[in-house]
Amino acid sequence: MIEGDIANEGQSIKLLLEHIIVGAEFDSSGHRSSCHPETRLNISRNIQAWMHNLAREYKILWLSGPAGVGKSAILQTIAEAEAASPTSILGATFFFSRPNERNDPQCVFITIAYQLSMKYPAYRKYIVELLTFNPAMVKKSMQEQFKAFIVQPFAIKELLARSHDTALILLDGLDECEGDDAQREIILLISKFALQYPTSPLIWLIASRPESHIQDTFSLDAVRLSYGRMEVDVDSDEGRHDVEKYLRDNFADIRKQHRRSIPSSLQQWPSESDFTAIATRSSGLFIFPSTLIRFIGDEDYADPISRLKIVLDVIKSTTLSPGGKNPFATLDALYTRILSEIPPDVSQTTLSLLEFGVGGGRAYGALRRLHSVIEIPEPEDAFEDHLYAFHASFYDYLSSPSRSGTFYIWTPEIVRRLVHRSIDILLESHSVEMSDVDATRINLS
Secondary structure, three states: OHHHHHHHHHHHHHHHHHHOOOOOOOOOOOOOOOOOOOOOHHHHHHHHHHHOOOOOOOOEEEEEOOOOOOHHHHHHHHHHHHHHOOOOOEEEEEEOEOOOOEOOHHHHHHHHHHHHHHHOHHHHHHHHHHHHHOHHHHHOOHHHHHHHHHHHHHHHOOOOOOOOOOEEEEEEOHHHOOOHHHHHHHHHHHHHHHHHOOOOOEEEEEEEOOOHHHHHHHOOOOOOOOEEEEEOOOOOHHHHHHHHHHHHHHHHHHHHHOOOOOOOOOOOOOOHHHHHHHHHHHOOOOHHHHHHHHHHOOOOOOOHHHHHHHHHHHHHHOOOOHHHOOOOHHHHHHHHHHHHOOOHHHHHHHHHHHHOOOOOHHHHHHHOOOOOOEEOOOHHHOOOOOOEEOOHHHHHHHOOHHHHHHHOOOOHHHHHHHHHHHHHHHHHHEEOOOOEEOHHHOOOO
8 A cells, every 4th residue: 555655646746747847946947036135125025024914915916017127036036035934835936938938828737736746745645646546637728727736625625724824826927928818817717716715825926017918807806806916116216226236236246257357447447427327227127237237247258348338338329218218228229239249140040049049069159149148058958958038028129120120030031941940850850661750860960
C-alpha cells in the first residue's frame, strides 16, 4: 500500500510537471528584477497591509498601471519578502510574459496547482488522488481545471481551513496571457470564487495594464464587489522620487565600475542638469531609467561618458506631445538609437533573431550591441535558453511600425526568410519513403 501510494504520488506530480509553464514562478532562474532598495515603499506597504489583514473587505487586489511603471518589480519584491518570512502566506506565483512565451492560459492553473502541491501536504494528497483517477484533467478546459484544482479542494473540501488562515496566489502581467477572452475568463473565475466562497483561505493579487477589456471585466456587476484596486500612477510624486533614487545609486555604481573611464577630475558625473533632464524625462516610468542605465554602463563599451551623451542627445531630440502625454516617446527614441548602432551588414540578421532566431556565431555578432535591452544566454546555454527582453515594451516597440519604423520586425524581407526557413524545416523533417515527419531529421546549427 505504501509503495503504491508513493508510486501514485510520483506519477501524479510528474504529470503536473509535464504541463506547467517553467519560469512562471517568482524564484525561477529567468531574469526578473525586484524593486530597487528603498523604492515603491508606500504601495508595497499598502499591499502588505491588505495581505495580512484578516478583516480585509475583499479577496482580490488588482494592481494596475501602464507598461514600464514597475508593477512586476513590485510583485517580485512582495513575493520575495513573503517567501522569506517565517509566517509566509505565499501559496503560488505566476508571472506571465508574452515575449518569453509564458502566456498559455491552458497551463495557468496547472502551474499554480503544482506549486501549491509542493507547499501544502494535504493539497498534494488531494492532487494525487485526483490525477490517479482522472489524469486527463490536465487536458480539460480552464474552467474545469479551476473547479478541480481550486474550488473543490479549497471551498468544498476546505483542505486548509484548520491549518491556514490565508494563502496568497499572485498573478503578474495578466494582460500578457494569450487571448483577451482567456484574460476575461481568469478574472471571472477568480471573482466568482471569491464571492461565492468568502471563507476560503485563498486571496489573489493580480497585476496588469489597464487594458479596456480588462477594465470592462472588472466593472461587471458580477465582479466589481469582489476586488479592490491600487494604481501605480505615471509621473506621481512617489514615482519621481523613486526614479531619482534609482538613478543616483546606479550612476554611483557605474562610476565605481568604470573608474578608469571617468576621470577623478570630473567631480560630479553626471552633472546636476544632465541628471535632472534624465529624471524628468523618465516620467516616473522605471523602464526608461533601467534601460538607459544598462545602455550607459554596458561593459562591452566601457565608455559611460560617451554613452551618457548619446542618451542626452536622444532626450533633446525627442518632443513630447502636448501636455507630455506620451511617456514612451523618449523610450522609443532610445530603442531606435540602440538599434541604429547595429552595423548595416548584420541588421537583417539581428531582426531575424529577435523574431524567430538564427544559429551559430552569426547570432552573437548580430546581438552584441543589444545587451541593454535583451538578456542574451551564454553560448553553452543557447541550445536551451531563449532571448529574453528585459521588458515587454521592447517587443511592443518592434511590432509597431509607427513606433519602430525601419526596425519593424515583420518587414516583407523577414517574412520571406521566415517562410523559406519554415519550408526547409518541413522538407527536412518529412520522409517521402516513410510517409512520416520526424523532427530529428531537421538540421540544427
